[in-house]
Amino acid sequence: MIDKLFRPRSVAVIGASREPGKVGHDVVKNLLASGFPGKIFPVNPKAKEILGLPCWPDIASVPEAVDLAVVAIPARLVPQIIEACGEKKVPVAVILSAGFREAGAEGARLEAQVLKIARKYGLRILGPNCLGVMDTATPLNATFAAQPPLKGEVGFFSQSGALCLAVLEWSRAKGVGLSRFVSLGNKSDISEIDCLRALADDPQTKVILGYLEGVTDGQAFLKMAREVTRKKPVIILKGGTTAAGAKAASSHTGSLAGSEQAYQAAFKQTGIVRAEELEEFLNLALAFALQPPPSGPNVVVVTNSGGPGILTADASERQGLHLPSLERDTVERLRQILPPYASFYNPVDVLGDADAERYEKVLSLLLKEKDINALIVILSTTATIDPQEAARRLAALAPQAKGTSLVTCFLGSETSATASGILLKAQIPNFEYPEKAVSCLAKMWHYRTWLMTPEEEPVSLKIDRRRAAAVIAAAKQEKRRQLYEHEVKEILGAYGFTFPRSLMARTSDEALLSAKAIGYPVVMKIISPSIIHKTDVGGVWTNITSEEELLEAFFTLTSRARKIAPSSSILGVLIQEMVSDGRETILGFSRDPQFGPLIMFGLGGIYVEVLKDVSFRLAPFGRGQAQEMIREIRGYPLLKGVRGQPEADLEALSQAIIALAQLTIDFPELTEGDINPLMVRPRGRGALAVDARLTLGG
Amino acid sequence: MIDKLFRPRSVAVIGASREPGKVGHDVVKNLLASGFPGKIFPVNPKAKEILGLPCWPDIASVPEAVDLAVVAIPARLVPQIIEACGEKKVPVAVILSAGFREAGAEGARLEAQVLKIARKYGLRILGPNCLGVMDTATPLNATFAAQPPLKGEVGFFSQSGALCLAVLEWSRAKGVGLSRFVSLGNKSDISEIDCLRALADDPQTKVILGYLEGVTDGQAFLKMAREVTRKKPVIILKGGTTAAGAKAASSHTGSLAGSEQAYQAAFKQTGIVRAEELEEFLNLALAFALQPPPSGPNVVVVTNSGGPGILTADASERQGLHLPSLERDTVERLRQILPPYASFYNPVDVLGDADAERYEKVLSLLLKEKDINALIVILSTTATIDPQEAARRLAALAPQAKGTSLVTCFLGSETSATASGILLKAQIPNFEYPEKAVSCLAKMWHYRTWLMTPEEEPVSLKIDRRRAAAVIAAAKQEKRRQLYEHEVKEILGAYGFTFPRSLMARTSDEALLSAKAIGYPVVMKIISPSIIHKTDVGGVWTNITSEEELLEAFFTLTSRARKIAPSSSILGVLIQEMVSDGRETILGFSRDPQFGPLIMFGLGGIYVEVLKDVSFRLAPFGRGQAQEMIREIRGYPLLKGVRGQPEADLEALSQAIIALAQLTIDFPELTEGDINPLMVRPRGRGALAVDARLTLGG
Structure with a gap:
């Protein structure tokens, strides 16, 4: 409820001053000059009258309710004034004074004190260290800006x-x-x-x-x-x-x-x-x-000069707009208006000898075309054209531009300045350089696509929140920050993730039996809470195809582990199904200090590490954003399938991304983690979390 | 020799006119107004005098030598006039007239005709369809521009x-x-x-x-x-x-x-x-x-407002400039000048209550610092500062900026406009927006790095040009566009490329013997002039480790080949050494219609195809550019070695790039080709061209 900030019925200026140039004077002057319709109460114990208004010694003595207090007194005096405003039941105060947080530790303490007092009274504060507030409809100008x-x-x-x-x-x-x-x-x-x-x-x-x-x-x-x-x-x-x-x-x-x-x-x-x-x-x-944002990317450029037309075309393509060829009958009608040397394509070049009338004819014709979403009019000042006249004719045409966005670029600063005013009155934005007109249109079109995207529906995920909560609670009780592999699996499993089949083996015999049960080829991984980054220490062995290889791997892995971790911490070797038809991806998350859970997606290995080919979104989000995350990476074609490879299971992948996002929302104590790799198999076959880490907050 | 275009002793205006607004009139007017010190000869059979100058019926009758002819007559009459200029021994003509190539096929013929006549006389032509030429030192204004x-x-x-x-x-x-x-x-x-x-x-x-x-x-x-x-x-x-x-x-x-x-x-x-x-x-x-381009990337920003200072810092970092922290004693000296709340880091915030004098003090101090390559001064108009006064004080300081580039951004269009003139006189460029000042400085610094790069020395390559020429000549005689694999090898071999050991096998017995001689593992490739893209048709089998596998591969490859190519064209199967310690790269070239041989480099496979991670240079070039090509790709760290991989032989790689560039220069008839893959082995072990294609022009 800061409505009173913009539409107060009365304003008190605390620290109002008789001396021009002082903040406390200029605010009163601006309030008066703005035509503010409510009451203005200057407050200053040393003055009787300021700019013709009676002055009050303090806010308490103001005889009516005050909707907005503007404070322009030295910082150290602000706490007591805010206290007084609170007592007076003022709903909003604007503190113009500087000398708070921006001025060091002492100021920061003062600011905290002010805020504490304000909170006590439910008083809202704008600032401190600000210029003030304006509302031109009220009208209200409670700033000390020199210009209205x-x-x-x-x-x-x-x-x-x-x-x-x-x-x-x-x-x-x-x-x-x-x-x-x-x-x-x-x-x-x-x-x-x-x-x-x-x-x-x-x-x-x-x-x-x-x-x-x-x-x-x-x-x-x-x-x-x-x-x-x-x-x-x-x-x-x-x-x-x-x-x-x-x-x-x-x-x-x-x-x-x-x-x-x-x-x-x-x-x-x-x-x-x-x-x-x-x-x-x-x-x-x-x-x-x-202008309204264009309802499509189709832009037609009209110009009386080749070079700027080309620059406009270049910028349009670079910014994702489209320059369609004109319809055949449009070209025919243009031929009747334009000299034979003109260009009837797009950009339409009306030639250097064009006058305002020629522009008018061409534009009145093009504005009627349904498939043109935006028109960019480029005008260079030549001997044959009067830019102001051209601006006037364009302005007169503007109401006909029903669904078409219309922007102009009258080249050259002087020309542009004189034409801009005329065009502005007809709601046509004019730019000094063609590329600026294009980039605005492109961003407007992009905004339009946002409006056309349906709002994200909540995704229904099959989640066993309680199961995950139990695991996390247990780890918290043990004051562990790193979760064990089986815990991570339990949590992710509760969020719908699936894993390659795997069995734990403590001895080589167990390993042989496990591999037989799972079926070759298998992957073997050392399991120890002391070894987090297994790959980096050679703790993972992939594509094991025979009993011989398996035994070699078992002994190598365990002896390596013993060198870097206490024997007691080595829990065994995990024998895991080898996923050979999956594409390696990474999901990860961290917590941004301002926005919270930031979810990352990328293709695994060097794509993330070397090429930094990753996309980010802030949780929570729905299917649309998850799909965008997938499409956004440069390596996306690799998931769609190149060189005869089948498309990866993008549906399973986006489900996994959404589930991870949900997990980060449900458990804020999970500070970071990743699923690396998440092997995404061909369409319909799902995705398998091969390895994962989760960290609890300290 | 177009010196006469800028510094003629005399100018004839053919098609000079008495009528203001006509091109032939305005050129004479501009010539006179510019104060051109030489003679001006208006040529017009229908006039006696133009703007006070005696007029001549044709160029032949002009009584003196004419250094520059300016032609402003209808296009169809231009050929005969150029003929006359040729006869008169005019060295340069400026053809202002339109109606040539830009106006269609008829105009293009006319332009070709004019050029042919000019060439006959050694007469140089500027235009047609142009605005003319100026030289403000001569002074000469031979244009019809409205403004001087x-x-x-x-x-x-x-x-x-x-x-x-x-x-x-x-x-x-x-x-x-x-x-x-x-x-x-x-x-x-x-x-x-x-x-x-x-x-x-x-x-x-x-x-x-x-x-x-x-x-x-x-x-x-x-x-x-x-x-x-x-x-x-x-x-x-x-x-x-x-x-x-x-x-x-x-x-x-x-x-x-x-x-x-x-x-x-x-x-x-x-x-x-x-x-x-x-x-x-x-x-x-x-x-x-x-301003001089900065001699280093170190920029210090001085501002009286936080927001614009931050935007400047952001832009600087994005553009590759560096904002160093100030030296401790510089900070100490600043403390003596600035209020305690000021920021002494970089940007230096002189605070919103700064006046022109405070700016002057700070800048005069910073201009003396040796390690600051550029200063960006940001000024927002506040109540306490007079922007013009600040501009004057800055202008006075400018001569002290010996090695330091100095640019300013006085925010706001009006403020900026008034200050710009004062700053300009002191050679200080002022910009309306901070990001513009930064991007100019960044490009100036980039230009400076170019100046500091030594000019490329020619690289001495051991090349047997004659050997390559002989192969190409033979293929040309057979009117073949695609060179056979052995020919490609012969040519590339002559340019210093090396290849994996390989032997051709027509039968499975020969294949077994060849593999034995080379040593397992091997690669097998079907060889047929009808099959260019072997991989796409399954014509390549890699990592063959045993005789069994080899036989399987031999029969599979040959039977596949028979299905898609005439039996007579199948020359056999190539048994090739398998390069397992190389990193896959691609070198390629094509011919740009304007610049000629365009050399491409990238990492092989999906890096080129999906990620388009490639770099380009135009041949010829030296070692420096080849090295830049290698460093420019995003995947460069993969060549430098990540995750314990050794560095690839970058020296061999850049040699290969230079050699390929040289080949494209030596044999313009080679229209395109690639070496795909070029396996680059660890440092000191060279690079092997595993497969390559070369195409001859039609």
Whole structure:
């Protein structure tokens, strides 16, 4: 319930000042200038009146209820003020003051103190160390930003004050207005999750734009983002994605940046549109605010110049858009409009001597084509064309673009600037460079595919949770971190995993009998709690085809084991069915500090170790994400079957991935583990967990 | 010798016109306005005087020698005019007129005719269908561009007129001047190679900027580019790199775009700085024109805002730059300048309340540090800073930046625009977004590493060229396209390749004897000219360890072969030494239509087929490029040795790559081929060509 942050009936400014340039002055000035319809109560014991408003000595003496308190006083005084706000039953406070967590250990203590007081009263806090909040519909401007906002449909939140200022300036320069604007500052309480909810519920907001360094509660973020992106596009720029950036982020607002793999997975799984750079962040905001995402990948480029047309075509193909050839009768109709030297393919080249009218004719024709999902109009300034006139004619055509997304690139900064305003009024985003128009369209199309993907249904897994819980409880009681092989099997078995047939042998005679029972060829593995990575110490022997080989293997394995582990710890040799028709894969998981269980999938051996050909998702997820994980790796064709090999049992594989994800959710005490290898057999024959490890948290 | 194109003593404008807006008028106007110091002769039979200059009825009647003829008359009249220019001994003509190759078959014939006439007289042609030429040092403006150029140090050539206009506008908007400017148009004669030479030789030109769709002569381009990049940076934007783009390019100026792989290799091998997008193209021009490339990857970021600092750090790491921690005594000195809450690491955060003076102090300190190769200054507009004042102080510091590259990012379009001019005068490139500053620096550093790489020495290979030539000549005489296995061996043997021991067997008895002689295990392969891809038809049997297995293999292989090939064509079964300690690699080559022999390297089997993990270079090249090819593949660690495997014989492998490259140069009639697999044995033990194919041109 942070509705009062955006639509308060009254605002108190604590630390209001008569002195222009001071934060406490500028906030009052901005509140007044924004036309805020509610009451404004400046609070300052030393002043009688500020900017024509009567001033109050303290919040307690304010004669009415206060919905929003804006705090602009030195950090050390903030705790007592928050206490007073609590007493006054203020529901939300914005703390603009700096000098908290970002300023070292002393500040961090102060911040914790403030938060504790606020929690006591159920008071929500924005900040500290922030720029404030705006809502252009209320209207409310409770910031000390020098520039007023432009009213519009982009909802924005940011962990960085500089990004707040950059977006404000961009908004004014481009003429793309904002609906709500939240500077999160140190994010002690109100977080990106609150913002996502507030912006999703706000009818004024069409697009959500956010700059994040870290998330407060990964699982809650996933859940919220998944919901919100179904309603509105959410564009996120994530700072701190590299080691260097993460280091900088942690010294900035003290936030943990988390692992890039986890964020990548989070954005994929929730349909968030990720901006790679600041420029793209702003371009995406422009494009999403003005145009509908294309309903298909088919793009037609119209240009009066070859080179930029080619660059547009290149960018489109690189970004996964498609440039279809035009229908024969479309080409025929174009021939009647265009000179014979024009190109009637795609890009459509209307030639360097085109005027605004020629553009108009061609576009009015192409806008009627059903199979064109998007049009990119490229215009170079030539002697024969008046860019402003062309912009006007395009703007007039815009209402005809029913299902077609329309973007333009008027080349050259001056040309672009003059045309942009005209185009903007007709909801056409104009870009200075063709590749930018393309990359926005491509991401819009990608977002559209997300909207078209049905929401994931919960998968019903046959799970014996109690059986797994019992094993884990026993190991916990023994204070073991590493589970024994038979325990791991018990747990995974309870989650539907199957294993190669295997028998334990303590003597060579037992080994011979076991192998006979299982049937050659077999695999032999040394079993000892002291030996975790069996392969690395030569503790595994594969493809044993005869009794002779088996005996040799038995003696070699046991003598090797005795060299590196205490004899008492060697439990014996496992004789295992050899799976020869399976493809080697690895499933694994770890726990991301921000998002929790991160599930990894890859092909086994060098594919994971050398080629790093792996995919990640955050648990929990359903069948769709599991299938995507499988398809995402470069080696996917190896599972589909190459050179006459049969397709692997992808259904069993995705079931296994989902089951592992479920296990990590059910037992948070399992901190990491892997199934390596999981041998995936041909379709219909399932997958076998040949070896696995599970680790309990300390 | 196209010096006269840039520095003519006299210019004739054929088709000069009195009518403003006509090409023939605007060229004369631009020539006059540019202050061209030589004589200008307008030629027009219907006029007496144009823009105050006496007009001549035809070129023959011009009373003096003409160094440069600018032709602005309808296409169909151009041949006779070029004939007249030839008679007049004009050395260079610029044909502005359109209606040639770009306009279809008729135009293409006309263009060929014009070229034929020009060749007869040794007359060089720029265009047709171009914008003209400029040289700001002469000064000369022989274009019909509406805007005059700004004088400077960027030399530019382009296959696209629209890109010419875009660069002109950018140059004026950013204040970065041009030295020479060449619009190549249809590129019938004067090409990118002439431009590279002319710009390399031009003392005014510091940076070379080119937009290309295709190259005229790939091998000549490679040679020229390799030379020029040692003197000056060459930045190329290549249009038509995708199927969609290439299709558009071929319908644009009818130029073949060639394969992206070949271009990628060409740019890598010649040290060309490749721009991926138009915006980057212009940004790189700005950065290279103003700053020296950093002499190392160590970057320090100075910022007054956390978020943009983090984004800069992220971009730096992603782009291969390094953000070192500052030396302890540097941190100590910074502590004396900065408030205690500042960050003294990297990025250095001077805090949001910084003023211009604080920036100045910090930077003047950091500029003295020896180990910092580049400084990126990020500035967000806050209440406490005057961006213009900061720009002025930075500009004043610039001369102190002796070995350090200095770039800035003043955030926000308005702020950036006002500061840019001040910074530009001090040779500091300013960017609107931090990631742009980083990517320019990263490419500059990459160019610097190219300059530091010694030029490749020719490799001396022991080659018996005559032996190979004899085999090829024999096959040619028989009009065969596919060479027999023994011929392939003979040729590759002459180029230093070695092969597993092998013997041909026609009967099972011969097979048994051969295997005995070679020693088990062996490999068996069916030999028939009708069976090229042996593996695909089950014509190869590996790891034969006994006489029994050998007999089974012999009968199976021969009976399989009889089913798919005429009995008469089955020459027998090859018994071959089994190479078990080698790592499987593939070498291959094809011929790119523009660049010629394209050599491919990869790990064998699925690495090439499924993972497409391959590298390419254009022959000829030396040891350095061969080594880079090997290191470039993702699977490289497999050759270096993982999990206790020994390192493969990388020296033998690079020798093999170079030898294959040499073979493709020596025998252009070899159109494609591969050595698959080339088994690379452990270090010191060489590489064995197990199987190979060579194809002769039709």
